[in-house]
Amino acid sequence: MALRMGKDTGSFVPGLAGERMRPAVVARAFRALPSAHREILTETVFRERSVNEAAALLGVPVDVVKVRVYHALHALHAALNGPRPTA
Template identity: 45%
Template structure:
């Protein structure tokens, strides 16, 4: 059946006839271009038929069928939609954002660093030296004891009391030790 429309304007009946005749094959074609995304293919089919309604001269052409014109318009719409999607940042679902790790901004991290430095400065030199070896340099208790020239038990007790003092000075950073 040919679809050469003779009226000066495209009527709903004419457009419905074109849709019945070419809608299925156009949808199948666009579905392949959309990598199986049904919703996107349906949107492109609708937009293609909107363009057909806006351009009745294309539907009244001297050609035997309007299908090549519809497929060309649909293909161009698919290409434009793909380019538009690639130009925007990727969309993420809410589930991804809910599970995403929250990072403090640079200002908060800088403020926390200053707070910790001030708190460490309030410690005795012996406690500060133990924390420096064990927590900041990552030394084991035995290595810290060798470096500082004190017994391992003393390293443990100084680290305990140094952390306890820091918890008192920095109450918002760690739970209280009781």
């Protein structure tokens, strides 16, 4: 599960329908995340480790990595766009 970060006009942000954002904005939102979210995104996104590799490195089951990535990406999305309104 490796996601690519863009190097041209901005970074690809998962969950934003292909929108591009300035790297500084993404970096600021990333730094605002809790350390557990930063850790899992660092391993899977920035270091391009597979879910299996990240699980082995962190000493947790694969399913735990998947859940952590899911929550971390949602937290990053919220940090970039604010919380979604509820119906």
